[in-house]
Amino acid sequence: METTQLKLPRREKASLIWRFLRPVVGFFIAALVSACLSMVFHAMTPQIIKVTVDNILGQKAPDTTDWFTRLLPLDLLRQDLSRSLLWAALAVLAVALLRGVCSFGQRYYLGRGSEGFVKGIRDGLYGHIQHLSFAWHKAHSTGDMIQRCTSDVDVIRSFVCNQLVEVVRTVFLIILYLTIMFSMNVKLSLISLAFIPIVGLSSGVFYRRISKRFQAADEAEGDLTTCAQENLTGVRVVRAFGRERFELDRFNEKNQRFSMLWIQLGKLLSVYWASGTFLTCLQVMVIILAGTVETVRGEMTLGAFLAFVTYNESLAWPVRSLGRVLSDMSKAGVSLDRVGYILRAPEEEDRPEAVDASCAGDIVFDHVTFGYEGQEVLKDLSFTIPKGSTFAILGGTGSGKSTLVHLLDRLYDLGEGQGTITIGGRDIRTINRDCLRRQIGLVLQEPFLFSKTIQENIAATRPEAGEEAVRFAAGVACVDEAITEFPLGYDTVIGERGVTLSGGQKQRVAIARMLMQQAPVVIFDDSLSAVDAETDAKIRAALHENLHDATVILISHRVTTLMKADQILVLQDGRRVDLGTHAELISRPGIYRDIYDIQMSSDDRKQLEEEEAMTHGSH
Numbered sequence: 001m002e003t004t005q006l007k008l009p010r011r012e013k014a015s016l017i018w019r020f021l022r023p024v025v026g027f028f029i030a031a032l033v034s035a036c037l038s039m040v041f042h043a044m045t046p047q048i049i050k051v052t053v054d055n056i057l058g059q060k061a062p063d064t065t066d067w068f069t070r071l072l073p074l075d076l077l078r079q080d081l082s083r084s085l086l087w088a089a090l091a092v093l094a095v096a097l098l099r100g101v102c103s104f105g106q107r108y109y110l111g112r113g114s115e116g117f118v119k120g121i122r123d124g125l126y127g128h129i130q131h132l133s134f135a136w137h138k139a140h141s142t143g144d145m146i147q148r149c150t151s152d153v154d155v156i157r158s159f160v161c162n163q164l165v166e167v168v169r170t171v172f173l174i175i176l177y178l179t180i181m182f183s184m185n186v187k188l189s190l191i192s193l194a195f196i197p198i199v200g201l202s203s204g205v206f207y208r209r210i211s212k213r214f215q216a217a218d219e220a221e222g223d224l225t226t227c228a229q230e231n232l233t234g235v236r237v238v239r240a241f242g243r244e245r246f247e248l249d250r251f252n253e254k255n256q257r258f259s260m261l262w263i264q265l266g267k268l269l270s271v272y273w274a275s276g277t278f279l280t281c282l283q284v285m286v287i288i289l290a291g292t293v294e295t296v297r298g299e300m301t302l303g304a305f306l307a308f309v310t311y312n313e314s315l316a317w318p319v320r321s322l323g324r325v326l327s328d329m330s331k332a333g334v335s336l337d338r339v340g341y342i343l344r345a346p347e348e349e350d351r352p353e354a355v356d357a358s359c360a361g362d363i364v365f366d367h368v369t370f371g372y373e374g375q376e377v378l379k380d381l382s383f384t385i386p387k388g389s390t391f392a393i394l395g396g397t398g399s400g401k402s403t404l405v406h407l408l409d410r411l412y413d414l415g416e417g418q419g420t421i422t423i424g425g426r427d428i429r430t431i432n433r434d435c436l437r438r439q440i441g442l443v444l445q446e447p448f449l450f451s452k453t454i455q456e457n458i459a460a461t462r463p464e465a466g467e468e469a470v471r472f473a474a475g476v477a478c479v480d481e482a483i484t485e486f487p488l489g490y491d492t493v494i495g496e497r498g499v500t501l502s503g504g505q506k507q508r509v510a511i512a513r514m515l516m517q518q519a520p521v522v523i524f525d526d527s528l529s530a531v532d533a534e535t536d537a538k539i540r541a542a543l544h545e546n547l548h549d550a551t552v553i554l555i556s557h558r559v560t561t562l563m564k565a566d567q568i569l570v571l572q573d574g575r576r577v578d579l580g581t582h583a584e585l586i587s588r589p590g591i592y593r594d595i596y597d598i599q600m601s602s603d604d605r606k607q608l609e610e611e612e613a614m615t616h617g618s619h
Helices: 010-057 074-078 081-130 134-139 142-184 186-233 235-240 244-296 302-344 401-408 433-438 454-461 467-476 480-484 503-517 533-546 582-586 591-599 602-618
Strands: 363-372 375-385 390-395 420-423 440-443 521-525 551-555 567-572 575-580
Touching (some): 010 081, 010 142, 186 302, 235 244, 375 567, 390 591, 401 521, 440 503, 454 503, 503 521, 567 582, 567 591, 582 591
Parallel strands (some): 390 567, 521 551
């Protein structure tokens, strides 16, 4: 199996982010501009306090080199102290209002941008997965792919839409505040600047350790969720075998481990926040002590000192958040690798000369040889299925029956030198996949039904069809009577994976869904195995009556299902060992006659006689 831990180069990671960021980059630019303006207005509040304390209350002469004081009519403000204080309060309120407007813009545009960004990733992933080959899907677990399309996408979103924006905002804030602080007092600014790398590095170290604990807790949560999902999905098996106590103990064990990991994580977070608070308080204390000395010496005014302390405190949290960004960057890198692995997987591609073509014609397998991972399954296989005939395939497990179906539907493609498969004389590799698959109706032994109503499931292949067509298809599949017995009839919602229905009912609903497709080629891959012999006979009779022009391919282990076919192919170890009608095959020694003799009990023979009598009577 191909590794799923691909590591992308940094340039490719950046290209991947830009691919989905580009359509909404305008929203992020607007969010960053709003964030920067919010910081500018936030920086104005301490300046208003400084001017109020020094130049209005303190009656200090204005500093003509200060850009902010030059904007204010200080001589006019000094004439009436109470009015000046009122204007100062209104100025603080106005600045706060403007900052609030900018904060709203930041959150609004960031929300629009982030939702557009993550929607683009999800759409891209889902659309890409729809076009990946059947072999790729078989090689990768569904749970892992879902994890990549949900949790990993959320990690990328959080980093790009929150952390990166926070980095730009924080860098701008540090530059802005340090510029203002250095213009106010160089000594105190150098002291404040010295604490920035200490706080940032300590945060980075802690978050690196915390991220590992988070990963362990996430994995434990995944185990817990899986345990609960398995129990709920397999509730009937749990009840049938009396495994309630075992399942409860298993859940308690995983829940205990999950709780302990979060307790340990809580302890580490407590140490981090306590140490971070200590460093922040130490920085503030040092600045206050040094600033007091500067103020007493007259090298700094009281208003400037108060403003400086405010700027210093405002730097504490953004600097601490940079450590979290460094830690989240590594987590986002891993998630980008996991998402990029899916997006780099090659999609199914048709040949340049491929066209839409009709599949109404003879189907010919010509010297077909095929295998998986170096092991041959089909070996030099040749046969012809005439148009409009019923063709049956019989063989043991691993003889290649389902592989034939997969090749015909182009779930796998034959390579060069592996033979050809043609329909109406045209190589199926020269027919567009979508066109080919629309014309081949397929019912599997274990059909998949959606968690929708029975009506929606049957009409899935032809949504525009009316209720009458749905009921007709259900009647041919001998499931209409069972459906009408439900309280809601065709509006009955099928549970997850069709759990509401029995195995036979699921197969018959799947047959009805296939009949709605009205395909010229229909395949039943052991899809009548879950119904009794009598229902099997009724379904085959109804199909024979309604599928007049279609080419029917039957795969089954039950001889009674195959014996009325126009031709029966017998496979063994991927090779053709016999081909003929039922009468021809039982007239000569071989695998078919051996199976016939084993399966044909007296009851089966009696049922066949009754079917033949009914057939002759109808004629």
